[in-house]
Amino acid sequence: MSGHGTPIPMTSSPCGPLSGVAEVPGDKSISHRSLILGAMAVGETRITGLLEGEDVLDTAKAMRAFGAEVTKHEDGSWSVHGVGVGGFAEPDNVIDCGNSGTGVRLIMGAMASSPITATFTGDASLNGRPMARVTDPLALFGAQTVGRKGGRLPMTIVGAADPVPVRYEVPVPSAQVKSAVLLAGLNAPGQTVVIEKEATRDHSERMLAGFGAEITVEDTDEGRVITLTGRPELKPQVIAVPRDPSSAAFPVCAALLAPGSDVLVPGIGLNPTRAGLFTTLREMGADLTYENEREEGGEPVADLRARYSPNMKGIEVPPERAASMIDEYPVLSVVAANATGTTMMAGVKELRVKESDRIDAMARGLRANGVTVDEGDDWWSVTGLGIGNVPGGGTCESYLDHRIAMSFMVMGMGAQSPVSVDDGGPIATSFPIFEPLMASLGAKVARG
Ligand SMILES: O=C(O)C1=C[C@@H](OP(=O)(O)O)[C@@H](O)[C@H](O)C1
């Protein structure tokens, strides 16, 4: 639950070569889904590699509140004893999802088609984010919602006593909305259909199939049509969570910027709906290679090797790639500042409703460190200064946003003077070992 504590100022100083192996934690999206689907299965799901960041721990707590037994074992693995589809108990207190949009939106979906009532809240960041995108389709199942103005948390959902299946075209490219509808569809009799015009991360579809649900995905002229048959008995799974490409982005980009670096980031999930950043970096001329490509737990995985890349060039990032790298634009903008020429990022309106308005947050911090940024409602561009030419020396606000804090820490590693953030506390939501891991590679990140 970030944002409730004392701010933790952090400073990152220019550093020499980064080298070694960066074992980043488990994938956040898959970790949330492992706990939620485990709670909706009948029997014991075993999970290794679960991300133990605050966002996921808040989801674990929530699953306990809905009646599942969630335990961590001495060997670091986790068990979830599920209560079955439709088996959620009514929580006896408010569900606090901390900083996590994924957590709250997926859990709302999972409970909305059961005859129970739950009240959700979060930190100041989460309580400012739009929830109508989820509660609108949940109303079609028969759920009722009362929240703050503009569809904000805290919010109470009265689940449908007699849920009906729905057909829903997702109006924004959002895997959270898609997943909320699919999870609600689990307890509605008949077929729930979700249509997305742009493909977003497909972990829910893959994992629902893995848990034994009847689910089909078709690419049609309308878009991706996902059909789920309700009221399955979900079978418990043994899940090995791959390491998170969105966390790998930070040591990878740091290695591209810090002179002489050579870093291996092993076992990274490279699901094509997630790997857009790495494609983009390679197009810019980054020395980034995939080694030992393989499949693990139904997801493509590889070891990423990133080396210092002094000759990167700005590019236009294709808007249709946005969903596959949506959380990586902040750190991409830092790389772009170190490339030559301009990097244009369009079709990225969703960045404005994340933990912070990420275009605004990055633009302010980049400008405070001598970088030129232009922006419109759904685009922004960064004028590259060339490798090592970012002046730095500024202090950036992180706005309760882990990705903003980590992106500016990476910027300091390749700048001419140290870069500071007012609060690195939110980093613990997704990457609790960020500081020791970066230090083990040779980075100079200090508190204060
Ligand atoms: O489904 C998920 O696990 C996520 C979906 C994305 O959000 P949107 O669905 O809002 O695009 C992403 O930004 C978030 O970090 C994780």
Ligand SMILES: C=C(OP(=O)(O)O)C(=O)O
């Ligand atoms: C957007 C993010 O997370 P969430 O929406 O789950 O808060 C993120 O991790 O970058």
